[in-house]
Amino acid sequence: MRSCFGFVAALLVVSLPGVPAAEGGQTGSVTRVEDRAACACPSSGDTTGVLWRGRASDVSLADVARMLAPVLWFSPDEPLLTIVETRQLPARHPCDPEPAMSGGIVYYQVNRVVNRGRGPVAGEDDPEFLAKVESFVLTYFFYYPEDLGGGAHRHDVESAEFYVNVEEFPGACTQLRLRRVKGNAHGVSWYANILNVAADTRLPMTLLVEEGKHASCPDRNADGAYTPGYDVNVHVNDAWGVRDVFGSGRLLGSGFSSAMAKHRSGDTRVFPPRNESPALATCTPARLNSVKPDDDARPRYELRSARSVPACPAASPGADRDAARLAQMHRDNGFGATVPLQQFGLSIAGELAAKETPFRLVSGIALRFDRSKIGFAIQGPGLDAGEFWIVPRVRLTGGDGYSAEVLITPSASRWADWYVAAGYEKLEERIDATTGLPDPDYPAFSGPALELGYKFRMTFKGKARIASLGYHFGGVRLGIRASGYPMLENLRAVIEIGAGVF
DSSP states (O other): OHHHHHHHHHHHHHTSTTOOOOGGGSSSOOOOGGGHHHHOOOOOSOOTTEEEEEOGGGOOHHHHHHHHOOEEEEOTTOGGGGTSOGGGOSBOOTTOOSOOSSSOEEEEEEEEEEEOSSOOOOOTTOTTHHHHEEEEEEEEEEEEEEEOSTTOEEEEEEEEEEEEEEEEETTTEEEEEEEEEEEOOTTOGGGOEEEEOOTTOOBSOEEEEOTTTOOEEEETTOSSOOOBTTTBOBSTTTOOOOOTTGGGTOOOSSSOOGGGOOOOOGGGEEBOOOOOOHHHHHHOOOOOBSOOGGGTTSOBOEEEEGGGSOOOOOOOTTTOHHHHHHHHHHHHHTOSTTSOOEEESSHHHHHHTSSSOTTOSOOEEEEEEETTEEEEEEEOOOEEOSSSEEEEEEEEETTTEEEEEEEEESOSSSSEEEEEEEEEEEEOOOBOTTTOSBOTTSOOEEEEEEEEEEEEEEEOOGGGGGTTTTOSEEEEEEEEEEESSSSOEEEEEEEEEEEEOO
């Protein structure tokens, strides 16, 4: 009760004359005294990522999309800026029949929700959307007419996902909290730039747009620079980051380095539309602001539902490569009215439904050549320990033994990385077919084993993923293995060829 009175008092303070409203209604807006009861939810004490408080019936999903709509910050050398003005980016989707009003267009869509147990959501326009869901993922789509640089092509659909919790309080009061932002990169989930929102995160979220290739990356403090571990704090070693040199065809290494990203200048930002809904203007709590008063003259894009864009005409098989690519991008990103709204009863079910995640029960499977015999190596789900992954795996070779071990590697998806594995191994003794005696090169063994080496990976997309058993990655592992501890025995080379990560 005391916290409720405290929050009401805070609202009264910001509504006193002389206290300015935040720029464009984006953050810290003035709360009118007559509306304070609708906004005075009990405070949980943690305001990290809190977007809005009030009655769920007062806002629609379109209102929430305007609350979360990000600032886009392009590279100063973005090639499309030489073709169109900044205010025309992102571009109107080619299958959208409605012309742009004055500038660029960003599309939004919800494809995944966790239900609260009050019946299924009828769709994005369901008037009880916020009352029915416990959390949801709101995706923003950005269309660019061209992907420029290495591997250039027409049509480029990029996306960023915003994870939102819907928290309820007594008295029909609802609070929206932004929990996570995921900037997608090049259609590979393992490359995603993921930020778990922290107390110093500036909202609206700023997304850095990669030069030429247009991958998205959160900019936590809106400073125009990508800082690994800060702007991205989940799976940091696998995160793509912002590789502005990728458009030139040069990666300069398998992992991210600061030389790959260019610092953004202030004149290449595009802002979201202003929040004009009365409910948003009156019930938005104060938070760190990434929009300044002098940003009012900056270009602003228009916000539209992706489900309002009709399906593109079907491309004739083999006749229109660009149209086929666009259709594939729609499938990969979950864009458009044909994408079903997935509804789950538990949040973990939604996580496991992702195409490829660290929690996948089998993260990789490979043919293994060891002691002149072919067997199998199977990997379980990985555990992210920060600087490295910990992955359980087993080796099975018919008639030659097995092993159960733990593999450690810095990343799951870099094109090349070291690994080390250790565990228990049982090897069968072999009999020389010529002499009928035990073969000294293949003795029996039971005990600890150690392996170290390098794994080289490549990505698979589209139909090529059939060859990688549906995984995004396939690769070759080259290692040296030994048995025993502290004395090493049975030193030999091993090779694995297979699909999966780690």
